Amino acid sequence: MFLQGKLALVTGSGRGIGKAIALKLASQGADIIVNFFRHREAAEETAREIEALGVKAQVIRANVGNPAKIDEIFDTISSDFGYLDILINNAASGVGRSAMDVDIKAWDWTMDINAKAALLCAQHATKLMEGRGGKIVSISSLGSSLVLPTYAIVGISKAALIALTRYLAIELAPKNICVNAVAASAVETEALKFYIKEQLMPDTRQATPAGRMVTPEDVANAVAFLCSEEASMIRGQTIIVDGGTSIAPFTIPKETQ
Numbered sequence: 001m002f003l004q005g006k007l008a009l010v011t012g013s014g015r016g017i018g019k020a021i022a023l024k025l026a027s028q029g030a031d032i033i034v035n036f037f038r039h040r041e042a043a044e045e046t047a048r049e050i051e052a053l054g055v056k057a058q059v060i061r062a063n064v065g066n067p068a069k070i071d072e073i074f075d076t077i078s079s080d081f082g083y084l085d086i087l088i089n090n091a092a093s094g095v096g097r098s099a100m101d102v103d104i105k106a107w108d109w110t111m112d113i114n115a116k117a118a119l120l121c122a123q124h125a126t127k128l129m130e131g132r133g134g135k136i137v138s139i140s141s142l143g144s145s146l147v148l149p150t151y152a153i154v155g156i157s158k159a160a161l162i163a164l165t166r167y168l169a170i171e172l173a174p175k176n177i178c179v180n181a182v183a184a185s186a187v188e189t190e191a192l193k194f195y196i197k198e199q200l201m202p203d204t205r206q207a208t209p210a211g212r213m214v215t216p217e218d219v220a221n222a223v224a225f226l227c228s229e230e231a232s233m234i235r236g237q238t239i240i241v242d243g244g245t246s247i248a249p250f251t252i253p254k255e256t257q
């Protein structure tokens with residue numbers, strides 16, 4: 001249990017990949033702050049599953065796209081715990097449009113939740129990591145470097161997250177805060193159903209060189225490794241978790257390109 005006694009905030013951890021990350025870190029002994037926005041029941045169920053692993057869970061509702069709500073998250077962590085060891089920037093939203101159809105509202109909504117929130121959370125988290133070091137991991141996606149249909153604004157926000165990861169890694173290195181990212185290919189969650197039609201899922205599975213789709217647990221395993229001391233000399237990097245998809249693009253079926 002290499003995270004015994006650590007405290008982790010996982011944004012957007014009531015469902016999907018965030019939930020898998022929260023449970024993985026909890027299974028290694030970390031207490032978890034479960035942040036959610038719209039689905040309270042899912043977040044409370046996640047908290048119950050975390051507590052069943054023998055660690056603490058605290059649920060905080062906040063739209064991370066709103067800076068005042070981020071202030072509230074960290075005020076709560078500050079008064080209830082007074083420290084933080086791990087920040088996982090996982091929460092994401094977006095508008096599925098081509099670049100030419102993105103308007104100012106869609107741009108701001110997506111960038112605020114997916115990129116600006118990661119910066120603001122890191123700024124707050126760093127204060128609570130002062131003198132003890134810490135780990136920050138942001139969840140990006142292959143759409144940060146590959147062009148995917150109707151993914152323009154999300155892909156741009158995910159590229160910003162990767163650039164932010166590099167800058168933070170260098171700026172926070174003297175404080176012994178390790179900053180990295182994980183970029184996943186298609187993972188079977190609610191979000192994926194939004195971007196890829198249900199009938200194309202089998203093709204996506206077949207197109208993955210590893211022979212199956214990436215699961216939320218695959219992403220969580222990479223995140224947990226980056227939160228371990230064994231990964232402490234990995235700084236500012238983006239670990240790709242895609243079963244080989246990005247280095248074998250010829251296997252991607254035409255319908256999904």
Ligand SMILES: NC(=O)c1ccc[n+]([C@@H]2O[C@H](COP(=O)([O-])OP(=O)(O)OC[C@H]3O[C@@H](n4cnc5c(N)ncnc54)[C@H](OP(=O)(O)O)[C@@H]3O)[C@@H](O)[C@H]2O)c1
Nearest residue numbers: 012016017036037038039063064091092141186187189191
């Ligand atoms: N699924 C994929 O294929 C895939 C691939 C690559 C990368 N990713 C990345 O992995 C991460 C998780 O994706 P997912 O597939 O698990 O997504 P998901 O199933 O749609 O879940 C999104 C999570 O983010 C939370 N969230 C959304 N907007 C929020 C906001 N404004 N404030 C706070 N929380 C918010 C949601 O909470 P509520 O339900 O409470 O609103 C939910 O827990 C994202 O960063 C995503 O971009 C996903």
